[in-house]
Amino acid sequence: MTLIDGKKTAAEIRLELKGRATAFEEKNGRRIGLAVVCIGDDPASKVYIRNKVRACEEVGIASFVHALPAETTEAEAETLLETLAADGAVDGILLQLPLPAHFDEEKLLAKIPKEKDVDGFSAQNIGEIALHRNGTAACTPRGVMELLRRYHVEICGKHAVVVGRSNIVGRPMALLLLNADATVTVCHSRTQDLKGICAGADILVSAVGKPKLITADMVKEGAVVIDVGMNRDGEGKLCGDVDFESVKEKASLITPVPGGVGPMTVAMLLSNTVDAAERRSK
Numbered sequence: 001m002t003l004i005d006g007k008k009t010a011a012e013i014r015l016e017l018k019g020r021a022t023a024f025e026e027k028n029g030r031r032i033g034l035a036v037v038c039i040g041d042d043p044a045s046k047v048y049i050r051n052k053v054r055a056c057e058e059v060g061i062a063s064f065v066h067a068l069p070a071e072t073t074e075a076e077a078e079t080l081l082e083t084l085a086a087d088g089a090v091d092g093i094l095l096q097l098p099l100p101a102h103f104d105e106e107k108l109l110a111k112i113p114k115e116k117d118v119d120g121f122s123a124q125n126i127g128e129i130a131l132h133r134n135g136t137a138a139c140t141p142r143g144v145m146e147l148l149r150r151y152h153v154e155i156c157g158k159h160a161v162v163v164g165r166s167n168i169v170g171r172p173m174a175l176l177l178l179n180a181d182a183t184v185t186v187c188h189s190r191t192q193d194l195k196g197i198c199a200g201a202d203i204l205v206s207a208v209g210k211p212k213l214i215t216a217d218m219v220k221e222g223a224v225v226i227d228v229g230m231n232r233d234g235e236g237k238l239c240g241d242v243d244f245e246s247v248k249e250k251a252s253l254i255t256p257v258p259g260g261v262g263p264m265t266v267a268m269l270l271s272n273t274v275d276a277a278e279r280r281s282k
């Protein structure tokens, strides 16, 4: 078994991006800019934003954080997003989810122009990916594809099973694997015979949010196992969806949690931002 080291890979990617961000600044006389809009006081969101801002600093991307109170109206949020959409110093806009209950998430996401949607959550970008065109892919599934690429995993013609079908992970993950010529099966909470389907996977990606959902008897000998799940076990320790200790004996390659897919998500946000800036400057 080989461990897929997401932490090391993400650090390598940040270094590559730093070079591109420096070259951009020299050519354009300004730093690449990422605007982060956060509404309300979700404590987890605050931690995520802190991490993203720190990662931006490391790479040389300017971050502009707009922290709005929970009582912000939809009209006020829309106005801010319109201003950022028109702002030449802003290459990417990130709307931190979840939003307070009185917001229509889709309506606000639609205010972010496709070119600045570095999270890849807009209907337009998801549509581009679904049509196998050049859209911006959501960061977590893109991070998984990057890990597969950098660990030389052959995807073409392989049976990939994705467990989970959320709009931010499972669904775009399945589309990206399909675009890379895998034969893709998507499983969800209504799937019958999850075990049998997973056991046929050459590449198994779990994005559910349930500790130990994927056990060794669900994994084919030599399969590549990617664990997107981020959960807390009974002792409060961070863990994924995969029963790592038993599954690692059967997998040829496996991601740990923490240190697997997680660090790649932020690296891909930076990468999407650098891509967006370079596209705009052309």
Ligand code: NDP
Binding pocket: 140, 163, 164, 165, 166, 167, 168, 169, 170, 187, 188, 189, 190, 191, 194, 207, 208, 209, 210, 228, 229, 230, 231, 261, 262, 263, 265
């Ligand atoms: P959601 O809750 O939105 O989606 C979970 C999916 O799992 C749904 O499609 C659901 O099916 C499916 N599911 C639930 N129970 C089962 C089951 N018993 N068998 C098969 N499928 C099941 O979660 P997210 O997609 O947002 O996140 C998934 C996990 O990934 C979470 O642990 C989250 O914390 C983690 N995550 C990690 C990231 C990272 O950077 N590493 C980034 C984003 C998420 P149905 O559609 O039928 O309800």
